[in-house]
Amino acid sequence: MAVLKVLVVDDEPGIRSGVSRILTNYQVTYPFMDEDYTFEVMEAATGEEGIEIIDRDRPDILLLDNKLPGIQGVGVLEYIRNKKLDIVTAMITSYASLEVAVKATRDGASDFIPKPFTPQELKSSIENISKQLYLKKVTHKMNKEGKKIRYQFLSVLSHELKAPLNALEGYLRMMQEKQAGENIDDYTNQIERSLHRIQGMRSLIMDLLDFTKIRLERKDEKMQELNMGELVSNSIVTVQPYAIQMEVNINLDVKNNPVITADPEDMNIIFNNLISNAVKYNKFGGRVDITIDTSDDDVILSVSDTGIGISDEDRENLFTEFMRVKSEQTKNITGSGLGLSIVKKIIELYNGKIEVESTPGTGSIFTVTLPKKPLTKM
Numbered sequence: 001m002a003v004l005k006v007l008v009v010d011d012e013p014g015i016r017s018g019v020s021r022i023l024t025n026y027q028v029t030y031p032f033m034d035e036d037y038t039f040e041v042m043e044a045a046t047g048e049e050g051i052e053i054i055d056r057d058r059p060d061i062l063l064l065d066n067k068l069p070g071i072q073g074v075g076v077l078e079y080i081r082n083k084k085l086d087i088v089t090a091m092i093t094s095y096a097s098l099e100v101a102v103k104a105t106r107d108g109a110s111d112f113i114p115k116p117f118t119p120q121e122l123k124s125s126i127e128n129i130s131k132q133l134y135l136k137k138v139t140h141k142m143n144k145e146g147k148k149i150r151y152q153f154l155s156v157l158s159h160e161l162k163a164p165l166n167a168l169e170g171y172l173r174m175m176q177e178k179q180a181g182e183n184i185d186d187y188t189n190q191i192e193r194s195l196h197r198i199q200g201m202r203s204l205i206m207d208l209l210d211f212t213k214i215r216l217e218r219k220d221e222k223m224q225e226l227n228m229g230e231l232v233s234n235s236i237v238t239v240q241p242y243a244i245q246m247e248v249n250i251n252l253d254v255k256n257n258p259v260i261t262a263d264p265e266d267m268n269i270i271f272n273n274l275i276s277n278a279v280k281y282n283k284f285g286g287r288v289d290i291t292i293d294t295s296d297d298d299v300i301l302s303v304s305d306t307g308i309g310i311s312d313e314d315r316e317n318l319f320t321e322f323m324r325v326k327s328e329q330t331k332n333i334t335g336s337g338l339g340l341s342i343v344k345k346i347i348e349l350y351n352g353k354i355e356v357e358s359t360p361g362t363g364s365i366f367t368v369t370l371p372k373k374p375l376t377k378m
């Protein structure tokens with residue numbers, strides 16, 4: 001429930017008290033709004049008094065009579081415009097003067113309420129203004145979030161790419177200056193580390209590409225019947241070089257016949273991320289157990305690891321963009337913090353769900369449930 005402040009500026013006491021009475025128990029609710037609006041009414045009898053209240057209380061809505069003693073309604077509008085205040089104004093007009101209406105609209109009024117008005121006329125005008133205010137707030141929030149994501153995107157990119165580039169440059173300079181010896185074999189260590197750094201940069205770039213590819217809609221024309229067992233086997237092959245380095249054993253158990261209708265690209269993003277995380281955040285010599293099972297309507301994939309685990313607190317934000325757990329154990333593991341947020345978005349496109357169980361120090365289980373045949377779009 002949000003309260004909008006309404007200021008009524010009119011020299012007729014009857015109008016002011018009428019507005020107060022009508023709006024005091026009025027509530028605006030729309031199915032698309034996630035909050036209801038109620039109203040708190042403030043009254044001013046002159047333009048000067050109105051300006052004082054505007055400066056002090058910053059109303060959201062102004063109901064403004066044009067014909068006032070002293071400073072006129074259009075004068076108050078001008079004041080608001082000059083101070084660049086964000087107040088939605090409806091003019092209360094006793095007679096329809098086109099000239100005043102044009103000037104008031106030019107000066108920022110967005111609605112007109114004829115005088116005298118019925119309670120219903122006032123309510124429908126206030127309802128319109130409330131909708132406008134709500135949409136403005138939502139748009140503002142979306143712009144801000146968009147900007148925040150773009151900013152995080154750039155800072156992650158520059159930070160995550162700078163470190164491996166510096167390392168690579170250092171190793172190449174060592175070789176150029178022959179610091180470890182004359183022979184290429186003297187540099188095996190540096191070459192291996194360079195390749196590892198390049199692999200890190202490559203996976204970061206892949207994550208960013210997936211992230212920018214994320215759609216708000218599924219591409220239904222790309223959906224086809226897929227065998228999940230085959231797709232997961234392919235993902236395991238992709239991750240295998242890293243698993244060998246970590247001496248992590250990956251086991252796959254496919255039960256029943258897990259056929260799903262989906263876009264293979266989407267499924268690959270899900271499997272690659274979950275399986276590579278299970279290896280990346282594992283312990284040296286650990287295990288990853290993957291099972292694929294079916295129920296009547298769903299295919300269920302579970303990826304279980306014997307890794308470092310995730311605390312309850314970190315689990316809460318696990319699927320948020322750029323979220324990475326910062327700890328002694330993760331400090332040398334490269335990543336963008338985007339993988340799981342992408343995975344969750346895709347799963348939601350298919351009306352599926354993802355759940356995580358985890359015990360710090362013991363391991364984690366990620367379980368994905370996807371409908372075998374997702375609903376087609378309306």
Ligand code: ADP
Nearest residue numbers: 277278281309323324325335336337338339340
């Ligand atoms: P990234 O791996 O690129 O950092 P993700 O979005 O895939 O990003 O994962 C977010 C964070 O969640 C990781 O940084 C890691 O801290 C944690 N995490 C993900 N999967 C696991 C896992 N299987 N075990 C432990 N921690 C994990």
